[in-house]
Amino acid sequence: MSSRTYRSALETVMVEALENVPSTAIIGQGVTDHKGIFGTTLGLHDRYPGRVIETPLAEDSIAGICIGMGLNGVYPINTHIRADFGLLAFNQLINLAAKYKYMFGGLFEVPLMMRMVVGRSWGQGAQHSQSLQSLLSHIPGLAVVMPATPQSVLASYRYAISEHKGPIVMLEHRLLYELEFDDDEASPSHPIFGSRLDRLGSDVTVVATSIMVLEARRAADYLADFGISVEIIDLHSTSHYDKEMILTSVEKTGKLLVADTSWTFYGVAAEINRVIAEKNPRLLSLPSVSVGMAPAPCPTAKSLEDLYYPDVRVLVNEVAKLHNESDGHSVPLPDSESMVDFYKHFRGPF
């Protein structure tokens, strides 16, 4: 069985974008250098001169430049090696890009892609670790996608670049880059927006985003040995997820855990619980569980970071409690190997 990495899927879609559509450009700090955005734009500068554009440190104006490009018929793919730096572009993203089509009654479309990498581990600290999906998904007019697998990357980036005519933000998780995924995971019906039923199960529904989908898989594999059947929904698009999929699953299981890469308050867990409560709160037979970053900025020390992020132990423990319908359960917790240690691939310096 062949396999591919998340990084290589990103590279594939970047190459395709430039190769297939002459009016596509990649623009950002470091897109032309020998690291090439963690290997996803390597060598493209030479192959597509003039369309892979290095920039000064100027996130605000570069976002505006991308809007101007979009308005004049060139599809820009703008990179941020950390989503945190994207905050400098929030005026352009939220006040301009998200509003242009509506505000002008349909006179304009602003097709553009912003790739933002979510940092984690190796002491990224408070300013290199934020995952901004909730802020962006609150804004009508923006599409926000958090691909969890190479297949998600292939399907959603291809669609975004060739079909979607508005601004879209792709939140790519740094820890996913070097992971290998089986190629046969590819499903032709992979959704572009919407959500993906990652695994069918009957006991507990886990709605997860980005790398938390993989953690949910680890937990589900482990729990299967104890007779607990976990259904996993990969939320995929945090702004345009599949409401019905979630409601159907919760109706079946009655039990919900939401595992997100950001804070739980005003976050993905809040949103999913709103959707259920507006439909029928009694779909849930038990209190729902929200799992995310601890309610603090991200600490640099590894000892604290390991506590800061929820890991497979937390997921196993919480799902087992849900299944057992009590605060206790008989499932032994797996070894306390953190995600970072599990996915051996990530080690500094950046």
Place this chain on the structure above:
Amino acid sequence: MSSRTYRSALETVMVEALENVPSTAIIGQGVTDHKGIFGTTLGLHDRYPGRVIETPLAEDSIAGICIGMGLNGVYPINTHIRADFGLLAFNQLINLAAKYKYMFGGLFEVPLMMRMVVGRSWGQGAQHSQSLQSLLSHIPGLAVVMPATPQSVLASYRYAISEHKGPIVMLEHRLLYELEFDDDEASPSHPIFGSRLDRLGSDVTVVATSIMVLEARRAADYLADFGISVEIIDLHSTSHYDKEMILTSVEKTGKLLVADTSWTFYGVAAEINRVIAEKNPRLLSLPSVSVGMAPAPCPTAKSLEDLYYPDVRVLVNEVAKLHNESDGHSVPLPDSESMVDFYKHFRGPF
């Protein structure tokens, strides 16, 4: 019975801040001019020279300058006549101010206040109407307050300026400015953070923010004549609200409507439903109702704006349905006078 306006309460706390604490400053575009931030900083420039500081158009660096002031012992009150412009300061607010105390292990505190005015009506349109509480409340380290009454202003601004040692964002609603409130509403126990039980009731819980508290009052008054008793919780601090108050109320009524000034997704309604679902989804006997701006940027045309914002009719209708436990009810809807027309005071040009 004496009365006072929201605006005059803001003026009072601004004067007090400068008068009582020599190391307080007000800084922002227009703080020294003859409009004085809608009359809340009028004349202060002359009375406190050097401490009321006009600025260039430079929201990003002014936010950073405020952080620097806070780090060096001066409490800055930074104004934005529209919250939308605050997006230009998100890097400083979120990446720096919110993180400084934690990131440096307590070596620094960054006391500062950002006053952001939420625009509405008279064709504010998509870029002068946003209400950013959900984005800001997702970030640990920030305190976010939406005062709904002059009494809320007095209590929370005084506390923030004299006691709170971190960054706090005050979202002031433009339509509230000229409204008169009875002075005896002042309660000595008015919370600083936390929430405020605005009205005791037994049938339906309405959790509201900012001007939606007043709309909830209008709806509750109207519904009282039909024998429906509404409990109103003024959420007040969207970042540090009173969880127990909400849970206790919902436990009593079993019915919830959340009325917020922003979009419902990833918003206040989502957050409140998370809190309930994590405690016990079955506290709710019926689906909860979320009321907020329509899922679009704000249109300029008044005919669309009137549809865009929920009004007292929407609240009456939804609460009556909740009370009746069905999609119908026998309560006639009040006249379709929109909030803007009701609160006659607001008319352009700005």
Place this chain on the structure above:
Amino acid sequence: MSNRDELIIRSLRVRMVEEKIIDLYPSDLIQSPVHLSIGQETVAVGVCAALDDRDMLFPNYRGHAFYLARKAPLKEFFAELMGRKTGISKGKAGSMHLAAPDYGVMGASAVVASTISHAVGAALAERIKGKSDRVFVAVFGDGATEQGAFFESLNFCSIHGLPVLFLCEDNSLAVHTSLDDRQSFSLERLSDAFGIVFFNEEAGFDPVAVFETTSAALRHLRGGSGPALLRVKTMRYREHVGPGEDFDAGYRAERTVTQWKKKDPLLGDLSRFTAEIALIRDEIDQAVEFAIGSDFPGIEELLTDVL
């Protein structure tokens, strides 16, 4: 008609349109902030007369004059200001967000300085799509030059040598604050520091002077020697936003405006334009009538064009 008279008539048309807005305002037919260009019309008219149809212009919230100077339709203009479905943007945009892409008027934003970078991006896109000698105009006020985005845009544009005309309408005010309280820099020396050619026009009241200086700047741009910055001194006669005058507010001397008005050709002898004025008046009346007779957008428009 002489070029001068032609430009004066065009400027007059803009002024008459805005005077009509002032007339209408108390009726609440226009329920939105209006940032009038009265006193500044000659800038828009002089600049736009020098442009080609294919050039793209990125205006801001004080955008009536540029919209009209590019000959975008007047009926849809008034309908837009009155929030009607027949407005150029179906009433969703209003006065602050005028746009008419068919006339090279790109979207106006009410966030100061936020469309400057759009002009740079559009110019970059043009280069990627293949050579053309189209020019891109970023329009902004003197206050906008204080925003970081302005400097960043100058830097990027100059690095890439893109044909952008940075047009500063310098009325020396940002709302009520005068230049000295906001700026320590000289725009000319700044332009210089970025290697951007600087053009200056003090006689902003004179559409011919503006036309000629703009034409000089455009020759530079079309010659492929990179961006240019053009500062035109001008005078805002009315309050920052709204239809009134506010000389009693004390933030500026009425005398300064009075002196400027003495040089304003639109306030000179206009008797030779009687016929044209009558035509413009008719045109305006018809446009207003069209707008008033138009429907308001309804619920069917509330959620369209979001994504």
Place this chain on the structure above:
Amino acid sequence: MSNRDELIIRSLRVRMVEEKIIDLYPSDLIQSPVHLSIGQETVAVGVCAALDDRDMLFPNYRGHAFYLARKAPLKEFFAELMGRKTGISKGKAGSMHLAAPDYGVMGASAVVASTISHAVGAALAERIKGKSDRVFVAVFGDGATEQGAFFESLNFCSIHGLPVLFLCEDNSLAVHTSLDDRQSFSLERLSDAFGIVFFNEEAGFDPVAVFETTSAALRHLRGGSGPALLRVKTMRYREHVGPGEDFDAGYRAERTVTQWKKKDPLLGDLSRFTAEIALIRDEIDQAVEFAIGSDFPGIEELLTDVL
């Protein structure tokens, strides 16, 4: 000891500390990005030697040298880098966020250019609190000067005539991108456009030269004539982030670095410093030992100091 030797020793101490970091890095005792100042130490040492203790300095993520040059404690430094509870910020900050307010080292941010405005704000606060001749130093790299926040800070600071030293550590690289690809402006002419006095030091390898140029800038600042901008040319020997060299990557010529190294006093004859070197080595060893022997912060620290 001569002033020169004193400054060389201080610079050497910084280098030896960072060489220790390089030694330690493969052991994973330090699990965080490290932006080394190797090659640039003399800038921090020369500047800090010219400052008074009461002056405030706002560094960035490449902050080891400034932290050490201001004599902030070494044990807490290593403990911080190793994520220990005894670190100066309890391990929550790490290499990118060094701070030592008792030594006038304010918080370092890993968002480029984001603390420049803090220095301006601190200077403004000082004025509000009453006169003092304290000076505020904003430290940033050449890349940071491209951010809008830099220009905005220059403008505000110059309007108010605040005593801020804008210190640009110009290693001519932002990560792997060279100046020409990023900047169309001349820093000197830019400074000029803002009416800010410009100081330049090409010999960034020479701590005495840096000291003297800084002293000249400080005389200007303490004289109350407003801000100054000091650009010091310097050379980063190592990769942008991490302990290695990366000349094979091809983004710059190794030759440039080799030539610079010939002028580096820390690579000259150091035999006269044998005693001092031994002392520094001891100090470093003890600090590392202290750090290694320290506890990691535990759950009790996870949620403290949030609000």
